[in-house]
Amino acid sequence: MTANILLVEDEEALRMTLGDRLSSEGYAVDYAFDGEEGLRKATHLPFDLIILDVMLPRKSGFDVCRDVRQAGVITPILMLTARGQTVDKVLGLKLGADDYLTKPFEMIELTARVEALLRRAPVKTPDQQKVYHVGSLEIDVRGTTVSRDGKPVRLSAREFQLLRYLVERQGATLSRDQILKDVWGYNEDTFTRTVDVHVASLRQKLEKDPKQPELILTVQGLGYKLAS
Numbered sequence: 001m002t003a004n005i006l007l008v009e010d011e012e013a014l015r016m017t018l019g020d021r022l023s024s025e026g027y028a029v030d031y032a033f034d035g036e037e038g039l040r041k042a043t044h045l046p047f048d049l050i051i052l053d054v055m056l057p058r059k060s061g062f063d064v065c066r067d068v069r070q071a072g073v074i075t076p077i078l079m080l081t082a083r084g085q086t087v088d089k090v091l092g093l094k095l096g097a098d099d100y101l102t103k104p105f106e107m108i109e110l111t112a113r114v115e116a117l118l119r120r121a122p123v124k125t126p127d128q129q130k131v132y133h134v135g136s137l138e139i140d141v142r143g144t145t146v147s148r149d150g151k152p153v154r155l156s157a158r159e160f161q162l163l164r165y166l167v168e169r170q171g172a173t174l175s176r177d178q179i180l181k182d183v184w185g186y187n188e189d190t191f192t193r194t195v196d197v198h199v200a201s202l203r204q205k206l207e208k209d210p211k212q213p214e215l216i217l218t219v220q221g222l223g224y225k226l227a228s
């Protein structure tokens with residue numbers, strides 16, 4: 001299963017360089033551009049690893065790290081610090097980061113750290129394992145795996161996040177605006193087509209007949225809901 005990585009970095013050039021490299025290594029990468037967005041995504045969406053810059057607008061990486069841990073999220077955190085000072089490293093680790101890299105660093109060093117952190121991903125405790133069954137689907141929220149009739153289905157990070165969102169609200173009608181805001185973090189309603197596109201691709205992968213969906217239902221004029 002593809003590992004989902006959240007990259008919280010405000011510097012566009014570095015974000016793109018890191019994102020491209022991680023994608024080319026086969027990881028699914030999601031982005032946050034400031035500390036508040038990083039915290040919101042880290043505490044609402046399933047990731048296998050969070051790469052967190054220290055110097056961020058709106059909320060520092062240290063504060064994000066502390067708040068993520070206080071929210072009970074145990075996803076490994078790799079902090080990026082521009083300052084090589086020991087005090088920063090110690091503070092980061094004290095606040096719950098698992099490792100740190102000092103900028104500038106070589107890409108190969110980053111990917112090595114990422115691999116190492118993913119290998120020692122936290123052990124799942126029973127109450128953190130959450131497995132949903134919907135029809136012939138099995139959705140393991142913590143393991144971020146989905147299977148249909150016992151066979152694994154490969155979903156993109158966003159498809160998984162959308163499916164998880166739907167299954168955790170099973171039976172409730174959810175508007176496109178609401179889905180977009182909660183899953184994508186957009187506030188404008190100009191991108192609601194994005195939701196339709198992802199619902200369509202989930203149906204393609206999960207429904208027996210994508211044209212006659214039995215799992216992800218359209219509620220005319222309102223939005224979508226997962227069959228209960």
Ligand code: CA
Nearest residue numbers: 010053055056
């Ligand atoms: Ca920065």
